[in-house]
Amino acid sequence: MTQILSDRSLTHLDRLRGLLLGGAVGDALGAPVEFMRRKEILAEFGPLGIARFAPAYGRLGAITDDTQMTLFTLEGLIRAEVRWCCKGICNPAAVVDRAYLRWYATQGGKPPQDFEIDGWLSTLPALNSRRAPGNTCLGALAAKGWKVGDPAANDSKGAGGIMRVAPIGLAMDKSPFRLACEVAGLTHGHVTGQVSAGWFAAWIHAVGQRPSLRGTALIAWRPIRGQAPELDAALAQAFQLANDGPARQVPPQLGEGWIAEEAAAIALWCVLTAPDPFEALRLAVNIDGDSDTTGTLVGQVMGAALGPSWIPPGLLEQLELADVIETLAADAAWIFWGEPNADGEPWNGGDWSDVNASSKRFWDRYPGW
DSSP states (O other), X not given: OOOOBOOTTOOHHHHHHHHHHHHHHHHHHHGGGTTSOHXXXXXXXXXXXXXXXXXXXXXXXXXXXXXXXXXXXXXXXXXXXXXXHHHSOXXXXXXXXXXXHHHHHHTTOOOOTTSOOOSSGGGOGGGSSOSSOOHHHHHHHHHTTTOXXXXXXXXXXXXXXXXXXXXXXXXXXXXXXXXXXXXXXXTOOOHHHHHHHHHHHHHHHHHTTOSBHHHHHHHHHGGGTTSOHHHHHHHHHHHHHHHTOOOSSOOGGGOOSSBHHHHHHHHHHHHHHOSSHHHHHHHHHSSSSOHHHHHHHHHHHHHHHHTTTTSOHHHHHHOTTHHHHHHHHHHHHHHHHOOOOTTOOOOOTTOOSSOOHHHHHHHHHSOOO
């Protein structure tokens, strides 16, 4: 069986661009068929199923709430880093929670007067559009009463917690598992949903360190076994079924991806069995179930491993918000890893005591709260 290996020559920006663009392409590929059965997908798109963008939300290449919330996650992480550099104190999960509340406002949630909806992402039409947002996310954020940092009071382990945490795996050098669990817990109260999100972020982090996607998935899993038995069972089954070799469709034993451990297992199986990254993506979206989320997860892993080079150019040209994703990735690479920003300005080493043009621009775009 051909094994897809991570490209060790990639820069941090390459990996982040790949993660965001790959995830968005998987999201947009799965969006038109999210609520269809596999037999219906094949009847409409042919024996291989959907493999190119089809209309959704009034256009080709439309993203859904999966990509919306992923972008707000990264924006929250950038703001947390800005706050740390400027103030010397920060709770990253609370800053990300504020980002989710801004997303909630774009979905029609009414903030109190003292909650400022700032930042450039909140102004974008495609992010002020309802794209089948998860009821659990909306309900949990509504229940907070705009209090930042409170964990969800529900018992949900839906896939809405795992689909948005991938940027944590690249941006956080320390404890991506812990932070992803905490961030998922802002909207999803069940431990399995939280640990599934933590495992996925840890896998993304490990993908940037070693070439084997199978090996990195195991590295991310071993330290957390026993914390969520349902996730353990799902991942073990995905590994076992992957040992059987390639298949024409995701094994039905892995479920439909509506809950976190199923989405994690489907993504793992697709990555381990497909001969190439786009085939992994095609397998992920042609399922009975949450096609946009499983497509998002597979696209994120493939992008973190390979950058964006594997994505067909025609899909990138049609992808909604591709230019926004490029800008956000470049800004993140500047502040997290010191890679020159779009203006060619070098990172100032985190010393914001002397506010130069770059740091002023960043504070204006990403206020540290």
